[in-house]
Amino acid sequence: AQKITQTQPGMFVQEKEAVTLDCTYDTSDQSYGLFWYKQPSSGEMIFLIYQGSYDEQNATEGRYSLNFQKARKSANLVISASQLGDSAMYFCASYGGSQGNLIFGKGTKLSVKP
Amino acid sequence: DSGVTQTPKHLITATGQRVTLRCSPRSGDLSVYWYQQSLDQGLQFLIQYYNGEERAKGNILERFSAQQFPDLHSELNLSSLELGDSALYFCASSVGRRRAKSETQYFGPGTRLLVL
Numbered sequence: 001a002q003k004i005t006q007t008q009p010g011m012f013v014q015e016k017e018a019v020t021l022d023c024t025y026d027t028s029d030q031s032y033g034l035f036w037y038k039q040p041s042s043g044e045m046i047f048l049i050y051q052g053s054y055d056e057q058n059a060t061e062g063r064y065s066l067n068f069q070k071a072r073k074s075a076n077l078v079i080s081a082s083q084l085g086d087s088a089m090y091f092c093a094s095y096g097g098s099q100g101n102l103i104f105g106k107g108t109k110l111s112v113k114p
Numbered sequence: 115d116s117g118v119t120q121t122p123k124h125l126i127t128a129t130g131q132r133v134t135l136r137c138s139p140r141s142g143d144l145s146v147y148w149y150q151q152s153l154d155q156g157l158q159f160l161i162q163y164y165n166g167e168e169r170a171k172g173n174i175l176e177r178f179s180a181q182q183f184p185d186l187h188s189e190l191n192l193s194s195l196e197l198g199d200s201a202l203y204f205c206a207s208s209v210g211r212r213r214a215k216s217e218t219q220y221f222g223p224g225t226r227l228l229v230l
Contacts, residue, residue: 033216043202045221047116052216091157095215101147101159101172102206102219 002026004092006105013082014113020067021077021108023092029053032094034075035102036064039089048090051075079110087112117141118222120205126228132193135225137205139186145169145210146188147219148180152201163188164210195229202226 003026013019025034036048051059051066059066067076079086089107096103117140127133139146148160150173159172163182174180177195182188192199203226206219 029215031215035218037221043226044116044223045204045206047218047220050216050218101162101170102149102157103159104157106156 002028002096002103004094004103004105006090006092006108008108009106010109010111012111012113013079013086015084016081018078018080019082019110021079021090021092021110022074023076023105024072024074025092025094026073027094034066034068035093036066036075036077037091037093037104038086039091039107040085041088045091049077082112084112084114086110116220116222118205118207118220120203120222120225122225123223124226124228126230127195128230129195129197131195131229132191133195133227135190135192135203135205135227137188137190137207137222139188139205139207140220143207143209143220144186145208145217146182146186147206147208148174148188148190149204149206149221150201151204151224152198155201157204160190192227197229200227200229 005024032053034051038046049061065078091107092105093102119138144165147162160174162170180190202224205222208217208219
């Protein structure tokens with residue numbers, strides 16, 4: 001992807017509810033992948049989930065799932081049954097150009113309210 | 115725990131100084147990436163090494179250099195430090211198949227650099 005856009009700087013969600021974090025991407029590649037990472041306040045980057053452009057099913061990983069809409073170039077992260085520990089920054093990323101590095105969106109800060 | 119280790123966790127130094135950040139990739143991973151995360155620039159790719167050789171270069175300043183050693187650990191050297199170099203520096207590793215756009219990069223805990 002050449003560009004990753006996350007339009008929600010911050011989101012609030014009530015504990016135990018589901019939340020969707022938006023991600024759109026811009027790419028001319030036919031084959032690509034989308035990644036989501038979580039960055040808690042402690043700073044580490046934790047890999048959550050991956051979606052390949054040719055995957056037939058939306059990716060799921062525990063409470064995380066991807067709402068992948070290829071035609072719209074969106075790969076939204078859905079977190080079900082939010083927990084207080086889900087409060088963090090969430091980044092969407094994809095490989096960019098020919099350099100083989102990940103390009104990240106600006107991130108969404110999720111706050112889970114008790 | 116991603117399996118990627120970085121040392122030190124925190125580093126405080128003065129302008130003009132030189133520091134070395136160290137990274138050990140996950141066992142079996144051949145590719146190492148360095149990223150810089152700052153408040154104003156977000157996450158920026160600096161450089162990638164694959165099995166000891168430089169593979170890709172991003173927005174890395176000339177004052178910065180890196181290398182990957184035969185045991186696959188990597189070091190990022192930052193010299194003539196400026197206030198603006200204060201950031202969180204991440205190392206990430208992946209298996210390293212050539213041009214694989216589906217490889218997950220696993221990040222280390224980062225080194226938080228503060229330049230005073």
